[in-house]
Amino acid sequence: MASKYIALPKGISEQTFDAAVRDFSRVLGDESVLTAPERLAPYIKTMMPVPDSEHTLSAALMATTVEQIQKILAICNKYKIPIWTISTGKNLGYGSAAPAERGQVVLDLKRMNRILEVDKDLAYALVEPGVTYQQLYDYIKERNLGLWLSVPAPSAIAGPTGNTLDRGVGYTPYGEHFLFACGMEVVLANGDVLRTGMGSLPNSNTWQVFKWGYGPYLDGIFTQSNYGIVTKFGFWLMPAPSAYRPFVIRYQNEEDIEEIVEIMRPLRINGVIPNAVVIAHALYEAPVIARRSDYVTGPGSISDVAVRKLVKDHNLGIWNVYAALYGTEEQIALNWKIVTQAFGKSGRGQILTQQDVGDDPAFAYRAALMRGDMNLQEFSLYNWRGGGGSMWFAPVSQARGSETLKQMSLTKQILAKHGLDYSGEFIVGMRDMHHIVDVLYDKTDPAQEKAAYQCFDELLTVFSAQGYGTYRVNSAFMDKVASTYGPVQRQVHKTLKKALDPNGILAPGKSGIR
Known part of the structure; x- marks a missing residue:
């Protein structure tokens, strides 16, 4: 007999869930307890290479006050209902608004927006x-x-x-x-x-x-x-600083990443360049100004020759280093001299400011981000291949040129093995680098979906074995990433969970914690 719900929490009968839904409605009102399939559709779609049915929710609750949340949790404890909390639900590439496990109730807090x-x-x-x-x-x-x-x-x-x-x-x-x-x-x-x-x-x-x-x-x-x-x-x-100078440094060889990082690290540690610097590969920049279909025909990853042509056609670097200076005009003038001298010694990088690049859309996008302006241009990445598939692979690297080159080369090798492109960037902290790679694939193509899953699994396995930890991951791979950090940390997480949430109602599976 078919259930009136599109999914049920694990181990919970329809009769028990009926009772819980009635209690939720008494707290929130019927209109704020969503169970109809058409009203739950926005919470179901993911970009991960697994069936969306594995992350289908049973209901969504629209709370607006702390008091309502307290009452909701009392109901969840009473019936042992698992609840997955979201704020805006825009965690795209990391699981979106869908819960980690089928049947969980989503607590949507977007109406708590004061x-x-x-x-x-x-x-x-x-x-x-x-x-x-x-x-x-x-x-x-x-x-x-x-x-x-x-x-x-x-x-x-x-x-x-x-x-x-x-x-x-x-x-x-x-x-x-x-x-x-x-x-x-x-x-x-x-x-x-x-x-x-x-x-x-x-x-x-x-x-x-x-x-x-x-x-x-x-x-x-x-x-x-x-x-x-x-x-x-x-x-x-x-x-807000009195002055702001964004700039880009373009390099033409992948091996140049070593020089870039070795020059950048002391500038970041010493505060000459104060912001989170981005070193973006050409294929991370390309979707803003180009289409993949213009350079690739047939299956497989894009070739180095095609990437070279794309770089030439659109006046990009293989690596595009985005940074900015902030402060007074006097401070910026002094630090600009330090930056240009440091990056100008080898003659490999081309240093460009807003005045040099004109209305270049890639530069405009990065300049906006570095001053905290609103921008959605990065979503053009999803148009590069099409098909709605995306997972962010996010290993951490030391801020050393050799380590960065090693990570990039290893990532490219694994992606190419599975017929996928390297769309990556490094975000430079002071001593670490976030290596952010968008694993893009066509989710409507079963073969690509399978390849993407195997590719992502291999990336996590190989990188963790070499000591590169992942700092953030989508909900389909949370257990795998948690396991790479060893049994002691997992046991501490489990002990805290048992103490703070003895019935295990809060987001079971989040970060591999149950």
């Missing part, structure tokens, strides 16, 4: 989880507050809470987002409300200015975890 405070003098914000970067950007601009955001590539539709909790990054000097987080409100599985840091002190007025509070620092355990539901999130904003 901007609670923005302090101009102390440069911080306090927001609810449904607030988007676009919403906060508009708020700041309308009030002429003189503050900049740091945003990920899909800036306008994503939000600071979800992005930071999954340890996302941006491209300004505040690009390591969790580093600039300050104070969370968290609803625990038992309904208790925890305010981290200084927020636990009654009448505190320093919640968003001092991160640590007293005793063990707890904020970190609520990132990439399932230990609580963050309902308020504080973070620091960057005062």
Whole structure:
């Protein structure tokens, strides 16, 4: 007999779920408890190479207050219903809005979208989880507050809470987002409300200015975890500088990545270049200005010869290094001299500013990101091959040229083995580099879907065996990545889970934690 629900939570009967849905409706109202297939469709589609049925939800709940969330968790504990929380649901390439396991209920917090405070003098914000970067950007601009955001590539539709909790990054000097987080409100599985840091002190007025509070620092355990539901999130904003100079340095050989990193590392460590620098491969840049079909016919990955032609046709570098200088005109003039001297010694790189490149769309896109402007241009990546398949492969590298070249070469080799292209970039921290590769494939083609799954699995296996950890991954591969970090860490995660969520109702499977 067919169920009236498109899926049911694991081990939960339809009769039990009926009772839970009735209780949810009493808390939220019928219109905020979604069970009809057509209303659940936006939560189901993923870009991962697995059947969407494996990540089909049973219902979606649209909460708007902390009190509602507390009541929802009481119901989940009563019936042992697993619940998967999303903020804006735009975690594209990492699982989107779908739950990690079939049948979980999605708790959608996008209606909790109040901007609670923005302090101009102390440069911080306090927001609810449904607030988007676009919403906060508009708020700041309308009030002429003189503050900049740091945003990920899909800036306008994503939000600071979800992005930071999954340890996302941006491209300004505040690009390591969790580093600039300050104070969370968290609803625990038992309904208790925890305010981290200084927020636990009654009448505190320093919640968003001092991160640590007293005793063990707890904020970190609520990132990439399932230990609580963050309902308020504080973070620091960057005062708008009086001057800003974005630039790009184009290199024409893949081996040049060694020189780029060796020059860049001391400039980043010493703060000469203060922002999160991007070293983008030509195929990461290409979708903004070119089509894959113009350079590739038939199966297999794009050839080096075709990449060379693409670079020549569109005046790209094989590597395109995007960075910026911030501050006063005097500061920028001094640091610009240091940068140009450092990168000009070998004569390999071509250093270009806004004035040099004119209306180049690739440069305009990167310049916007490095000043925290709203931009969705990175989604052009999905048009490169077409078919709606995308997974972000995200291993970490030391900021050493040799390590970077090794990672790029190894990634290209594995992708080519499975007929896929290398669309990658390195985001340069001070001592580390995030190696971000979009594994693009046609999800409508079963052969490509199979190849993409095998390719991604091999990438994770090979890289972890060589000591390269993945810092973020889609929900289909969370267990595999968690296992690469060893049994002791997994046991600690499990112990925390059991203590904070004894019934295991919060997002089972998130980051491999159950």
